[in-house]
Amino acid sequence: MSNNEEVAPLDFIRQIVANDVSEGKHQGRVVTRFPPEPNGFLHIGHAKSICLNFGVASEYPGGQCNLRFDDTNPLKEEDLYIQSIRTDVKWLGFDWQEHMYYASDYFEPLYKFAERLIEDGHAFVCELNVEQMREYRGTLTEAGKESPWRNRPMAESLDLLRRMRAGEFPEGRYTLRAKIDMASPNINMRDPVIYRILHAHHHQTAGQWCIYPTYDYAHCISDALEGITHSLCTLEFEDHRPLYDWILDRLSGVLSCHPQQIEFSRLVLEYTVVSKRKLNALVRSGAVDGWDDPRMPTISGLRRRGYTPSAIREFCRRIGISKTPNNVELSLLESCIRDDLEQHAPRAMAVLNPLKVVITTVAEEHCAELSAANHPQNPALGSRKLYWMREIIIEREDFAENPPKQFKRLVPGGEVRLRHAYVIRCDEVIKDPASGEVVELRCSHDPATLHANPSDRKVKGVIHWLPLARSCPAEIRSYETLFNTANPDEEWQGDDFTRLLNPNSLQILSASRIEEGLQNLPPGTIYQFERQGYFCVDSKYSSPGKPVFNRTVGLRDSWGKQQNKES
RNA sequence: UGGGCCGUCGCCAAGCGGUAAGGCCCCGGAUUUUGAUUCCGGUAUCCCCAGGUUCGAAUCCUGGCGGCCCAGCCA
Numbered sequence: 001m002s003n004n005e006e007v008a009p010l011d012f013i014r015q016i017v018a019n020d021v022s023e024g025k026h027q028g029r030v031v032t033r034f035p036p037e038p039n040g041f042l043h044i045g046h047a048k049s050i051c052l053n054f055g056v057a058s059e060y061p062g063g064q065c066n067l068r069f070d071d072t073n074p075l076k077e078e079d080l081y082i083q084s085i086r087t088d089v090k091w092l093g094f095d096w097q098e099h100m101y102y103a104s105d106y107f108e109p110l111y112k113f114a115e116r117l118i119e120d121g122h123a124f125v126c127e128l129n130v131e132q133m134r135e136y137r138g139t140l141t142e143a144g145k146e147s148p149w150r151n152r153p154m155a156e157s158l159d160l161l162r163r164m165r166a167g168e169f170p171e172g173r174y175t176l177r178a179k180i181d182m183a184s185p186n187i188n189m190r191d192p193v194i195y196r197i198l199h200a201h202h203h204q205t206a207g208q209w210c211i212y213p214t215y216d217y218a219h220c221i222s223d224a225l226e227g228i229t230h231s232l233c234t235l236e237f238e239d240h241r242p243l244y245d246w247i248l249d250r251l252s253g254v255l256s257c258h259p260q261q262i263e264f265s266r267l268v269l270e271y272t273v274v275s276k277r278k279l280n281a282l283v284r285s286g287a288v289d290g291w292d293d294p295r296m297p298t299i300s301g302l303r304r305r306g307y308t309p310s311a312i313r314e315f316c317r318r319i320g321i322s323k324t325p326n327n328v329e330l331s332l333l334e335s336c337i338r339d340d341l342e343q344h345a346p347r348a349m350a351v352l353n354p355l356k357v358v359i360t361t362v363a364e365e366h367c368a369e370l371s372a373a374n375h376p377q378n379p380a381l382g383s384r385k386l387y388w389m390r391e392i393i394i395e396r397e398d399f400a401e402n403p404p405k406q407f408k409r410l411v412p413g414g415e416v417r418l419r420h421a422y423v424i425r426c427d428e429v430i431k432d433p434a435s436g437e438v439v440e441l442r443c444s445h446d447p448a449t450l451h452a453n454p455s456d457r458k459v460k461g462v463i464h465w466l467p468l469a470r471s472c473p474a475e476i477r478s479y480e481t482l483f484n485t486a487n488p489d490e491e492w493q494g495d496d497f498t499r500l501l502n503p504n505s506l507q508i509l510s511a512s513r514i515e516e517g518l519q520n521l522p523p524g525t526i527y528q529f530e531r532q533g534y535f536c537v538d539s540k541y542s543s544p545g546k547p548v549f550n551r552t553v554g555l556r557d558s559w560g561k562q563q564n565k566e567s
Numbered sequence: 568u569g570g571g572c573c574g575u576c577g578c579c580a581a582g583c584g585g586u587a588a589g590g591c592c593c594c595g596g597a598u599u600u601u602g603a604u605u606c607c608g609g610u611a612u613c614c615c616c617a618g619g620u621u622c623g624a625a626u627c628c629u630g631g632c633g634g635c636c637c638a639g640c641c642a
Contacts, residue, residue, distance in 0.1 A: 008581095008589090009580085009581050009582080009588080009589090011580090011581095035642095036642095037641085037642055039641090039642080070642065072641090072642080073641060073642075075641090076641075076642085126640095128640095129640090130639085130640065133639095133640075134638075134639090137638055138569095138638075139569085139638060140569055140570075140637075140638060141569045141570095142569080143569090144638090171640085172640070174640095175640050176640095177640095184570085185569050185570040185571090186569090186570055186571075186637080187569090187570080187637060187638050188637075188638095190638085192640095193639090193640045194640095195640085196640035197640080198640085212640095214639090214640075214641085214642090215641070215642045216642095219642085235571095235572070235573090235635080235636070236635095236636055236637080236642095237636095237642090238571055238572060238636075238637090239570075239571055239572090239636070239637055240637090241571090242571095263572085265572095265573085265635090270578085276642095318579075318580090318590060318591075319579060319580085319590095320579065320580050320581090320590095322573095322579085322580070323572070323573060324573060324574070324575095324579090324580085325573075325574095325634080325635065326579075327578070327579080328578070328579060328591090329577085329578045329579080329591070329592070331578085331591060331592055332578075332579070332590080332591045332592085333591095334591095335590090335591060335592090336591095338603090338604095342603080342604060343604095347601080349601095376599090376600090376601075376603090376604075377604070377605085406602090408602065409602095417600055418600090419600060419601065420600070421600090423600095449600095451600085453600080459600090460602095461600095461602085462599095462600050462601065462602090463601090464601075528601085528603085530601045530603080531601045531602080531603070532601090532603095533603095555601075555602095555603050555604090556602095556603065556604090557602075557603085558602055558603090559602040560602085561602095562602085
């Protein structure tokens with residue numbers, strides 16, 4: 001180990017954990033949990049939490065991270081989401097081993113503890129309805145009023161709770177509330193509801209229960225029952241920590257563990273929304289093609305787009321963990337996937353928008369094999385054959401009759417190199433007489449330039465190409481951001497988000513052509529199409545012989561940037 | 568004059584009283600059969616502001632200012 005190796009600084013949570021371990025707190029154990037509610041698909045914000053929780057646990061011998069479904073609201077949850085969450089966490093590269101749990105696993109002990117809270121005078125059954133409870137709660141600046149049921153005899157509350165469980169009452173008739181302080185400046189402490197009646201089928205417990213614990217009540221106890229040492233959550237739960245601690249303190253006689261809740265700031269990514277409600281609205285409205293639409297910031301969307309687990313993990317590492325607002329630019333995410341794919345993606349050529357070129361110096365039936373390396377820096381990725389023929393295609397935008405300054409591609413009378421092949425000169429431009437559109441180029445090639453540069457002149461540009469007869473059609477889907485504003489979350493009002501949508505977020509190029517060897521690739525296969533970007537075989541629309549590629553991300557484009565600046 | 572939290576480069580983020588790490592972005596330049604990659608070099612005399620303590624403050628104290636979260640029987 002070299003002594004000049006930089007040691008990455010620990011974030012504030014890892015500092016706390018390291019400190020606790022060195023002090024022997026929790027017998028030196030580190031147990032965390034990732035606790036999603038199964039009411040939607042996981043997104044990039046969850047990835048941050050997953051990387052933190054599983055990451056911290058993995059950094060200690062015997063460290064453990066549980067996957068726990070926080071399933072206390074049967075109205076919003078579905079088994080479908082449980083499956084997708086498991087898939088996504090695994091795909092990201094994390095392993096909960098045998099530690100997969102449900103908050104609903106604890107419904108029985110949770111209920112027992114509730115009876116105990118009543119017995120100890122810490123909870124009561126309330127008859128206020130929703131509107132009344134809101135009135136009694138007070139406001140941010142005024143204290144609340146105590147419920148008239150607050151001091152009902154303990155035996156009566158106990159009886160009522162048992163009958164609530166037995167299903168004797170309709171929804172909303174009664175609630176169980178913690179007896180804390182209606183004058184607390186922290187609204188969460190104003191006698192919060194901890195059980196409500198819900199005559200609903202639960203995806204795990206079916207019809208077993210008709211009363212369900214609330215998040216605040218269930219979460220802390222679930223943590224304690226699992227022996228969690230550090231309960232990591234986002235900043236909006238900071239105000240709930242006093243309640244978390246209050247409940248565990250009342251139950252300290254029966255619970256031997258009191259986890260420490262620590263909050264960090266949630267991720268906000270430019271040009272996206274990261275709220276299940278809003279993602280759901282996008283899906284329902286048909287603005288996107290499902291939760292896994294490649295424009296979605298969901299894990300499944302990123303996967304379909306071509307993002308790799310390691311790129312997402314690297315992104316989470318780079319954004320860090322802190323309590324300051326984590327407003328991250330898209331360029332950071334893009335740089336993570338480029339860094340990964342630059343090393344690992346084999347190269348190939350694709351012509352997105354073809355322009356026919358006839359090489360007049362090549363005979364009609366001529367077909368010569370050329371060899372092209374699959375990666376310029378990594379010979380281990382091997383090489384493939386290319387075919388040199390009379391009729392080829394190039395990218396339309398690689399030819400210009402009236403080139404802008406600094407244009408290094410093909411111009412009338414000018415030369416350019418064809419990648420992995422020869423230098424060609426444009427001798428003639430053929431246009432459609434009616435429209436004036438360039439329909440074909442006639443070029444001659446210099447046979448001395450296959451693996452050598454001409455000694456008498458300098459050829460600056462290199463463009464990609466394909467032999468027309470030995471290329472295949474492909475559909476290429478190119479994406480821009482889903483929203484036309486960097487802060488769609490802020491500008492999102494009510495349910496009208498359509499004005500925020502970028503009309504160009506999906507462009508389908510159906511006249512594109514690819515190397516013939518790319519015709520039958522399995523879904524998810526990633527290539528770099530040289531000079532263009534990284535592309536991935538779509539898992540939904542691609543079929544053998546009819547490939548569909550998603551553009552994961554473009555290559556850095558200093559030329560395009562320069563053009564934009566000048567226009 | 569409700570409570571909680573946060574303010575270090577355009578965006579993240581180290582820093583924990585000894586004189587501003589790093590990444591992304593950006594700008595130069597070199598190499599290049601991807602205008603990619605790689606490689607060099609540049610970019611905060613200053614840490615929200617104002618006072619104070621100290622030999623010394625982004626770090627401590629006081630007072631301001633700005634931002635975020637909370638009034639679901641959601642999580």
